Amino acid sequence: MAPINRTPLTCLFLLVIFSPKWSPNPGGNAAQAKSPNIVMILVDDMGYGDAQCYNPQSKIPTPNINQLAREGMRFTDAHAAGPLCHMSRYGLMTGRFPFRTNVSLWRKQPLIESNQTTIASLLASSDYQTAMVGKWHLGFEENGYDQLLPGGPVDRGFHSFFGIRASTDIPPYFYIRGNRAVSPPTEKIEARNTKGWSKIQGEFWRAGGIAPGMELKNVLPRFTEEAIDVIERHEQKSAGKPLFLYLAYPAPHTPWLPASEFRGKSGAGMYGDFTMMVDHMIGRVLAALDKAKMTDDTLVIFSSDNGPVWYENDVERFGHDSSGGLRGMKADAWECGHRMPFIVRWPGSVAAGTVSDRLICFTDLLATFGELVETELTDDAGPDSISFYKTLSGQSEPARPTLVIKSGSGFMTARQGPWKLITQLGSGGFSKPSRIKSGPDGPSGQLYNLDQDLGETNNLFDEKPGIVAKFSAELKRIQDSGSSRNP
Numbered sequence: 001m002a003p004i005n006r007t008p009l010t011c012l013f014l015l016v017i018f019s020p021k022w023s024p025n026p027g028g029n030a031a032q033a034k035s036p037n038i039v040m041i042l043v044d045d046m047g048y049g050d051a052q053c054y055n056p057q058s059k060i061p062t063p064n065i066n067q068l069a070r071e072g073m074r075f076t077d078a079h080a081a082g083p084l085c086h087m088s089r090y091g092l093m094t095g096r097f098p099f100r101t102n103v104s105l106w107r108k109q110p111l112i113e114s115n116q117t118t119i120a121s122l123l124a125s126s127d128y129q130t131a132m133v134g135k136w137h138l139g140f141e142e143n144g145y146d147q148l149l150p151g152g153p154v155d156r157g158f159h160s161f162f163g164i165r166a167s168t169d170i171p172p173y174f175y176i177r178g179n180r181a182v183s184p185p186t187e188k189i190e191a192r193n194t195k196g197w198s199k200i201q202g203e204f205w206r207a208g209g210i211a212p213g214m215e216l217k218n219v220l221p222r223f224t225e226e227a228i229d230v231i232e233r234h235e236q237k238s239a240g241k242p243l244f245l246y247l248a249y250p251a252p253h254t255p256w257l258p259a260s261e262f263r264g265k266s267g268a269g270m271y272g273d274f275t276m277m278v279d280h281m282i283g284r285v286l287a288a289l290d291k292a293k294m295t296d297d298t299l300v301i302f303s304s305d306n307g308p309v310w311y312e313n314d315v316e317r318f319g320h321d322s323s324g325g326l327r328g329m330k331a332d333a334w335e336c337g338h339r340m341p342f343i344v345r346w347p348g349s350v351a352a353g354t355v356s357d358r359l360i361c362f363t364d365l366l367a368t369f370g371e372l373v374e375t376e377l378t379d380d381a382g383p384d385s386i387s388f389y390k391t392l393s394g395q396s397e398p399a400r401p402t403l404v405i406k407s408g409s410g411f412m413t414a415r416q417g418p419w420k421l422i423t424q425l426g427s428g429g430f431s432k433p434s435r436i437k438s439g440p441d442g443p444s445g446q447l448y449n450l451d452q453d454l455g456e457t458n459n460l461f462d463e464k465p466g467i468v469a470k471f472s473a474e475l476k477r478i479q480d481s482g483s484s485r486n487p
Helices: 063-071 085-096 103-107 119-124 216-237 267-290 312-318 364-370 465-481
Strands: 014-015 038-043 073-078 127-133 160-164 175-177 186-190 208-210 243-248 297-302 337-346 354-356 402-407 412-416 419-424 444-448
Touching: 038 267, 063 267, 063 297, 063 337, 085 103, 085 119, 085 364, 119 127, 119 243, 119 364, 127 216, 160 216, 216 243, 216 267, 267 312, 402 465, 412 465, 419 465, 444 465
Parallel strands: 038 243, 038 297, 073 354, 127 160, 127 243
Antiparallel strands: 014 038, 014 297, 073 337, 160 175, 186 208, 297 337, 402 412, 412 419, 419 444
C-alpha cells in the first residue's frame, strides 16, 4: 500500500464566501463585519489521493485545486457524513448523522423534514440570498414528473435551484428548475457500459427515462455555466445582501464523460481525464469570482462527497492510487470511504499554505456557519454539528467529540482521537469481503489506532478490550440520545 501523503490538503468540496463590502479581520470575529458570501463546491466520488496537493504521485493534473491549497488551509482529517452520496449530503445539509433517518427513502420522498434547519435555511434567516446548482439526491415528493416536485432545495432553504434529482447514472434523467422539471423525462435511453472496466465504472449509466434533447455529457459544463450566471447576477443585483451558492457537481462520479480536450491527458485513464475536466470547471468558477472582483472577499471550501470507485487492479494498471494510501473505497467503513480532501481558502482570515489535522465532519458546517453569522443553534438543530470556525483563524479549540459514521452496508464506526472502532468485520461496503463472519476465537469487530496505523492493517480489537467497551458504550449513548453535541 502506498504511504499516505501528509502534504497540504486537496479539495473535493469547495466552499466560497465572498462579499464586496466585507473586510477581512485576521484573528478577530469575521461575523462582526459584513457577512461574507459563501460558495460551496462539492464534487462527487473523488478520492483523497486524486488531487496533487494531497498526493504528489497523483497521475491527474489538478492545478486549480492545488492553487486553493496553496492559498488556504488543507484539512487532513476531514470526513463525509457517510461513504455514499445521499448519506453524505444529508449530513452536510442538516448537521445530523445520517443513521438518524432512513436515507433509503430518497427515491420517493424528501429525506429532510420541512421543519428541520439546514445550512441554507440558517443562512437565509441571516439575510443571505441562497442558491443551489447541481445534484440534490435528497428526495422530492414524487407524483409524476409533469407535476410539482415539493420537498427539494427551494423548500429547504434555497431561494433558487437548477439541477438534477440524483446521479447521472440513476434514471430518470432531467433538469429541474425551482420545483418543476424543465422538460419531463418522456424519452428513453439504453444502458451503457465500457469494456475493460467494472460494471460500475467507465461510461456507465442505467437505462431509463430521459428528457428530450438532454445529453449526459453536457451536464457538468451546464452546471458550471449556471453557477457562473448566479455569481454574475448576484454581483450586479445583490443590493448588499450576501450570497450562499452551493455547487454540487455530479462528477467525477460515473458516467466518466471527459470532453475531447481532456481525453488521454491524464495518467489515470477515463477517470483521470474526467477528473481533470472537473478541476477545469472549478477553475472557471474561480475565474468568475475574479472577474466579479469577489476573490479577495471569498471563503472557498472544496471537498468530495465520498470515496472513489477505484479498485486495486486499477492502481496496478495505471500506477495511480486514488485512495492516497488509505484503505478501501466508496461505501466502506474503512478510511477511504469517508476521509475526504477538504480545503478552505479565505484571504485575510485563513493563512495561506497551512495544514490542519483537526478531526472535522460535514455535519460540522451547520454550527460553523452559525458561529460565522453569530446565530446559536437551537437544541433540535444540528444535533451532531460541532463548529470549527476558530480553527480557520489558527485558534485552538477542544477536540471534536465522537464522530459516528454508518457504512454502506450498515457497519457502525465510532472515532475519537486516534482510535477508531468498527462494529463488524470486513469493509462494510464495496471492497471485498464486505462482511466476514466472526469465529469463536477471533475478534468480532475492528479497532485501529490511526496515528500509528492509518492504513488500518493492525486490528487491536482483542488487545484493547477497555477501549472497545468504552467506545461501544459511547456509540450506544449517541444512538439512543439523539445528539452527540454534548458528550
